Amino acid sequence: MCGIVGYVGARPVLSILLDGLKKLEYRGYDSAGIVVLGRDLSLFKKQGKISLLESQISHSQVDGHAGIGHTRWATHGVPNDINAHPHLDCTGKLAVVHNGIIENYMELKTALIQKGHVFKSDTDTEVIPHLIEEELLNKDDLLKAVLGSISLLRGSFALAIIHKDFPEKIVCARRESPLVLGIGNGENFLASDIPALLPYTKKIIVLDNDEVALIEKTTVSIFDVQGKRIHRSPQTVDWDARMIEKGGFEHFMLKEIHEQPNVIKDTMEGHLDLAYNKVLLPEGPEDSLLQHLEAIYITACGTAYHAGLYGKYLIEALTGVPTEVEIGSEFRYRERMFKDKSLGIVISQSGETADTLAAMRRMKAEGIPVFAITNVASSSVARESDWVFHTKAGPEVAVASTKAYTAQLLSLALFALRLKGAREGSEDLRAKALVQELQRLPILAETTFNLEGKIQAYANRLRYLTDYFMLGRGLDYVTAMEGALKLKEISYVHCEAYPAGELKHGPLALITSGKQVCLLATQRQLLPKIHSNLKEVKARGAEVLILRFSDSEEMEADETFILPATSDYLSPLLAIIPLQLFAYYMAKEKGCDIDQPRNLAKSVTVE
Ligand code: F6R
Numbered sequence: 032m033c034g035i036v037g038y039v040g041a042r043p044v045l046s047i048l049l050d051g052l053k054k055l056e057y058r059g060y061d062s063a064g065i066v067v068l069g070r071d072l073s074l075f076k077k078q079g080k081i082s083l084l085e086s087q088i089s090h091s092q093v094d095g096h097a098g099i100g101h102t103r104w105a106t107h108g109v110p111n112d113i114n115a116h117p118h119l120d121c122t123g124k125l126a127v128v129h130n131g132i133i134e135n136y137m138e139l140k141t142a143l144i145q146k147g148h149v150f151k152s153d154t155d156t157e158v159i160p161h162l163i164e165e166e167l168l169n170k171d172d173l174l175k176a177v178l179g180s181i182s183l184l185r186g187s188f189a190l191a192i193i194h195k196d197f198p199e200k201i202v203c204a205r206r207e208s209p210l211v212l213g214i215g216n217g218e219n220f221l222a223s224d225i226p227a228l229l230p231y232t233k234k235i236i237v238l239d240n241d242e243v244a245l246i247e248k249t250t251v252s253i254f255d256v257q258g259k260r261i262h263r264s265p266q267t268v269d270w271d272a273r274m275i276e277k278g279g280f281e282h283f284m285l286k287e288i289h290e291q292p293n294v295i296k297d298t299m300e301g302h303l304d305l306a307y308n309k310v311l312l313p314e315g316p317e318d319s320l321l322q323h324l325e326a327i328y329i330t331a332c333g334t335a336y337h338a339g340l341y342g343k344y345l346i347e348a349l350t351g352v353p354t355e356v357e358i359g360s361e362f363r364y365r366e367r368m369f370k371d372k373s374l375g376i377v378i379s380q381s382g383e384t385a386d387t388l389a390a391m392r393r394m395k396a397e398g399i400p401v402f403a404i405t406n407v408a409s410s411s412v413a414r415e416s417d418w419v420f421h422t423k424a425g426p427e428v429a430v431a432s433t434k435a436y437t438a439q440l441l442s443l444a445l446f447a448l449r450l451k452g453a454r455e456g457s458e459d460l461r462a463k464a465l466v467q468e469l470q471r472l473p474i475l476a477e478t479t480f481n482l483e484g485k486i487q488a489y490a491n492r493l494r495y496l497t498d499y500f501m502l503g504r505g506l507d508y509v510t511a512m513e514g515a516l517k518l519k520e521i522s523y524v525h526c527e528a529y530p531a532g533e534l535k536h537g538p539l540a541l542i543t544s545g546k547q548v549c550l551l552a553t554q555r556q557l558l559p560k561i562h563s564n565l566k567e568v569k570a571r572g573a574e575v576l577i578l579r580f581s582d583s584e585e586m587e588a589d590e591t592f593i594l595p596a597t598s599d600y601l602s603p604l605l606a607i608i609p610l611q612l613f614a615y616y617m618a619k620e621k622g623c624d625i626d627q628p629r630n631l632a633k634s635v636t637v638e
Contacts, residue, residue: 032104032632033116033130034058035210036227037191037201039097039248040218045088048100051220051227052081054275057430057626057633058130058223059104062115066126068193069095074126076115080627096199096248099191101128104632107136108153118157120164121148124195127163129156130223131187131208132637139183159190173197174245177204178258181243187385187637189238191221204243208636209383211409212236212244212251214265219246224381224634225409226426229272234265237409266409274425282625284429284521288611292476294434295604297423298441299469308463310448315402315418316374321453326370327354328399330362330390331378332635334432337513338378338404338439341603344506345447348600349462350454359386360638363393375401376446380427380435381634382410389638391415404442406435420446429626430633431521433611436513437476440604444469468598472605475595479608482592486609489576489590490616493547496524500542500573501610502531503551504560510603511551514610521628522618531564544572549610552579552586553594553602562586578606 034055038047048065063084064076073093077084081102101116108114117126133139136155139162144150148161162183166176173194181188187207193200203210203221213220213228213235221244222228228235236251238244242261245252253261280286304311327346329339339356346354357365363386375394379387382405391412394401403416406424413419422438444465451462499518501511508530515528529538531550542548548568552561565586568575577588582596592609594602618625 032059032106032634032636033223034102034227035099035128035130035189035191035221035223037099037203037221037246038218039199039201039246040215041096041248042218044095044098045091045093047231048098049081049085049088050230051222052100052102054227054229055223056081056102057428059102059632060627061103061105061110062112063100063102064115064117064128065098065100066117066193067093067095067098068195068198069093072119072124072126072193072195074117074119076112076117078111078115097193097201099126099128099193099201106132106637107155114152114154116156118152118154118160120160122164125160125163126193127156127160128191129159130189130636131206133158133184133188134186135184159184163192173200173202174243174254175258177202178243178254178256181206182256189223199248201246202243203238203246205238206240207385209411209634210238212238212246214251217248219248219251221246225268225270225407226275226428229270229275233268233271235268235409236263236265237414268409270426275428282429282615284431284433284615284625287427287429287434288608288615289480290425290434291437291608292473294424294438295441295476296473298438299445299472300423302445303466303469305466305470307457308466309452309457310445310466312420312445312449314420315446315449316400318453320374320400321450323372324352324374324450326373327352327376328369328373328394329354329356329376329378330359330387330394332359332384332387334436334513334516335378335380335387335439337509337516338436338443339376340509340512341440341506342376342443342447344509345444345600346450349447349451352450357390359384359390362390369397369399373399375399376404377401377412377416378404378439379410379412380406380424380432380439382407382412383634383636385636385638388412388415402446404439406438430628430631431517431614433517437604437607444601465598465600468601472597472601475597475605476608478595479605482609483612485592486612487616490613490620493617494620496547496617498546499524499526500538500546500548501526501528501551502534502548502564503554504531504557505554506599506603507551507554507606510606510610511549513607514549514614517611517614518617520631521614521625522621522623523629524617531561534564534567539567539571542568542571542573546573547576548573549576549578550588551606552577552583553606554599555583556599558583578609
């Protein structure tokens with residue numbers, strides 16, 4: 032959740048750290064801090080956004096060749112200047128930044144206080160500098176002191192540590208929270224996530240669980256928890272710095288919504304065999320496994336879970352293989368049985384979501400092989416799965432996921448077609464038509480943006496909105512759920528997504544005169560049913576927006592958004608775009624912080 036950066040080298044440290052923190056602000060934005068190691072430690076901490084820290088620092092002259100920084104998403108202790116990281120030991124010589132949760136911090140803190148240590152903050156993190164301080168009483172080596180300290184920690188951490196007596200060195204460590212090292216020329220970096228490194232280097236080393244690294248100007252050395260040296264060569268990432276700029280858009284979210292036609296094209300590239308109308312998925316499970324599957328278990332969180340629901344509907348419709356989808360935090364703990372011949376599918380943009388990772392590890396422990404769909408090639412999900420499909424969404428910076436979602440939907444459509452091909456051959460007409468239609472998707476997605484002006488006007492008309500309903504059947508219900516999540520998380524408008532057939536079983540009680548309802552109507556076979564739902568809500572005075580394909584019959588609504596016609600099966604890839612835009616423009620009308628909505632962080636690496 033929090034973001035960490037570190038730098039050792041000859042460039043101006045403060046500006047490199049500030050720049051890195053800004054690139055990681057999506058990971059947490061309630062407070063931030065930086066410490067630079069020169070002749071002394073220069074410490075700056077500030078509650079609020081990084082821009083406030085930046086103005087606090089702007090007049091400071093700080094020299095140094097190493098430093099670490101942190102952007103916080105509070106877990107223990109309210110967001111304020113004192114609880115902001117870095118945290119120091121009693122001597123004031125040692126500074127630590129931390130992402131994660133130390134589960135046994137209370138017992139460690141009590142023991143440290145008994146030994147005379149003085150704590151200033153309410154954080155769990157602050158035990159770490161004091162523990163290292165204790166270790167340094169018996170060891171004269173920072174690396175060894177860190178190794179000794181982390182063996183006492185329970186929970187999750189990504190740590191970066193500097194000490195005045197060990198100049199031009201950063202020690203960092205990782206357990207369950209991501210940490211990436213950036214390899215430069217005469218300079219080296221560390222960060223929680225790749226975007227912070229992209230302006231400086233594309234050469235990275237991903238630190239694994241229970242590894243510690245010593246970062247100096249010209250060397251990066253990695254060790255296991257016993258202090259044994261590990262040799263690992265850097266890998267080169269295929270993202271570039273331009274991908275993390277706003278590119279003329281007012282917000283990252285709007286830019287990322289607009290990137291979707293290209294994301295669909297890039298994710299699909301090389302996977303359609305048009306000569307034989309089939310899908311190629313060499314990165315996925317082989318025929319022998321797919322042919323005998325009796326069950327598929329999908330797990331994910333949030334938006335990625337909605338993509339999983341799409342996967343279930345499509346896989347079952349096309350192949351009949353029973354498919355369950357379960358939210359990561361439920362899957363990991365629920366008592367249950369699994370079928371023998373099964374496959375797990377794990378979906379995660381970041382590849383680091385704690386509950387998704389835990390659910391995936393449970394699958395593996397149950398003997399279920401795992402196919403991962405992720406946007407980050409170096410992520411834990413990618414590394415721990417049996418097969419991995421990389422969505423080509425590029426870095427997603429806005430906290431609310433948009434382009435990664437469509438890439439996940441597309442990946443699942445490809446998987447469902449590949450599964451069908453493996454089980455039934457490639458002669459099925461429905462599958463062939465879908466492969467053909469997939470090709471047209473980028474252009475159809477582009478056409479959807481013709482609605483943007485209309486959507487903006489609709490949001491303006493509803494600018495005092497507090498409650499909204501999104502209703503749909505079949506795949507439209509999946510889109511309604513994702514659309515409702517977008518509206519809630521960035522505009523703070525309360526929104527209920529419901530399967531339209533459930534209205535009479537309860538929620539209809541809420542539909543009264545003037546209530547705003549969006550009725551999704553892209554599932555052609557279900558249109559007569561949707562007509563009845565329209566009548567039901569209109570009869571109770573609701574104002575209705577209809578979302579339908581251009582080739583379907585007109586419906587009597589207060590507003591209609593018309594999508595370019597495509598297959599019912601692919602509708603979620605198009606229908607979500609107007610709902611994302613609606614959430615965006617509604618949030619704008621309400622003056623919300625669109626890219627960094629309250630209480631949220633992009634990568635949820637704690638439980
Ligand atoms: C919502 C959103 C979240 C994420 C969820 C899972 O817009 O972004 O619901 O989808 O936290 O994240 P990943 O996909 O990184 O595992």
